[in-house]
Amino acid sequence: MDWTSAQLRSLVELTRRGTITAVADALGYTPGGVSQQITALEKATGMRLLRRVGRRVELTDAGATLALHAERILTTEAEAVEALERTRNEISGTLRVGLFATAAAELLPPALRQVRESHPGVTVRSRDMDVDEVYDAVAGGTVDLALGLDYPDVPIPRDPSLRVMELSRERFSLAVPTGAMPGRADTSRTSRTSGASDTSGRAGPRKVSLADTRELGWILPSVRSYYGRAVLTACRRAGFEPQVAHEVTDTAATLALVEAGVGVSVVTDLMLRLRPSRLDVLELSETMERHIVVVFRSFAEHRPTVAALVDVLRTSTGRRPPRREHHGTDKLATR
Structure with missing residues (x-):
């Protein structure tokens, strides 16, 4: 039959993600573009592959059957690309x-x-x-x-x-607004603007526990994300439930909010390089990676x-x- 890889991939992604919008996000198309791919595939097969159920769409029996074979076709195509590269x-x-x-x-x-x-x-x-x-x-x-x-x-x-x-x-550290934990000032591994090292000449840093933040507001992604759940798990292991004041996914935005003094978050060195920030970075006693x-x-x-x-x-x-x-x-x- 005269179909394209893009059409088959749209169908396969629909079985994985469940909605036209989610497929569009995954493939970098517009929802209308995905619908066009499916419509073209229906014309190529001469069969109805989707049906509407309220505001949703679901695969017909023919759609589910083709999706199963489409995965195999796409895998075979990828294997052919690999074989050609080796020649x-x-x-x-x-x-x-x-x-x-x-x-x-x-x-x-x-x-x-x-x-x-x-x-x-x-x-x-x-x-x-x-x-x-x-x-x-x-x-x-x-x-x-x-x-x-x-x-x-x-x-x-x-x-x-x-x-x-x-x-x-x-390894994660704790990012807090500058001076937010004054009783632990000498625990600051870095007080950074654009990642500048602490040159105060203090003795080796002591470590701070996640439990020390139980009264502070947190800046975290949604707990529906793996990152959000990982932080939540670590905090619960430390014996408290973090008070999430701001639910934010973007790392640069998180650093900006910490710098503004509205909450704390966990960070890594790689994350800190995304945005020059003036904040305190405290070493955690817990191992969180x-x-x-x-x-x-x-x-x-x-x-x-x-x-x-x-x-x-x-x-x-x-x-x-x-x-x-x-x-x-x-x-x-x-x-």
Whole structure:
């Protein structure tokens, strides 16, 4: 039948995400564009694939059957791309990369410079997306690989069709308005404008506990996000429920609010580099981490362009390749 990969991908994403709007967000289309893809697919098959139920749409039996086969078709197509790449005498081709804001600002630029130098035949097309969406985007074939985050307290569910390789680990500290915890002034690891180091000559810093913030307002993402749930889990383990004064997802906005004195939040060094801020950063007695990971489909492990970019990312983050890796997760990504 005369259909396109874009049409099949729209149908597959609809089974994953449930609404036309969500599919549009995932694929970078407008909702009308997604509807057009599905309509064209119905014309190609001569069958009705969707039906309306109130304000929602759902797959017909024919739609569900085609969606199942469409996943296999798209996987076979991706495997064919990998096989063709391996026949070339040089590493060349186009990669679609999904990434979150911090990765876009700090991790991808140096990696792209190295790719241009080492593999000039590789073209990278990047796309900013919600960090919690990158796993589904890779699984659905929307992107070829993605940079994501994982939290030991609330690990991302593992899809056996994906490879998740840890690139680096970051430990969280507590960001508080300057002078907000005067009794603990000597616990300030840095009091920074644009990340300036503390040169006060104080003795080694003492650590502050999350429990010391029980009376303070917090700035956090929604608890529906993995990040929000990870912070909530850590606070509950410390024996209190954080008082969320401002529900904010954007890191730069969070730092601005802390600087303005309206609340506290947890931060990593990478997050602090997103916005020059004047605030106090206190070392936490609790160990709270996030893992920066690269995600790609298992069968693409030996695709030359994917392997090349993964190697560059490992090099740029200082992560050596593990001796042995397992499907679904990297050996280094211990929990």
